[in-house]
Amino acid sequence: MLGLAAKALLSGALIVAIAEIGKRLPALAALVASLPLVSVLGMILLWHARPDAENMAAHAGATFWFVLPSLPMFLLMPVLLRHGAGFWLSLLAGCALTVGLYLLMIHFGPRLGLKV
Structure with missing residues (x-):
């Protein structure tokens, strides 16, 4: 169960990072999202x-x-x-x-x- 929670947190962190980067640098956020x-x-x-x-x-x-x-x-x-x-x-x-x-x-x- 702990492993599942860690996977969910990591996935969520990626989404949040892309959204935060996108506020200032949309193209960079798109690059990160496309990776x-x-x-x-x-x-x-x-x-x-x-x-x-x-x-x-x-x-x-x-x-x-x-x-x-x-x-x-x-x-x-x-x-x-x-x-x-x-x-x-x-x-x-x-x-x-x-x-x-x-x-x-x-x-x-x-x-x-x-x-x-």
Whole structure:
């Protein structure tokens, strides 16, 4: 239970750090947010719990394929915001686009070797 709490605190600290950096330096906060820190931390914790090379390879490969559908959100949101859409609408539209693209990835992913 203590390990779970430590993982949650570390994850929360990353989010807070990004938000605080973003108040002064939005581009730097975006850089920190774009780093695969959560993925790397997740892989370390997964390896610690289950040191299996094939399982880790499958996890890393699937992470690559599931990052791709999330990227268009970061193109749609600035376009909407710059054209007068509110933040919440832009965020909702970006999230809806991401969910739709995730569903497509789940449907077509097996053709790319992704085990869903």
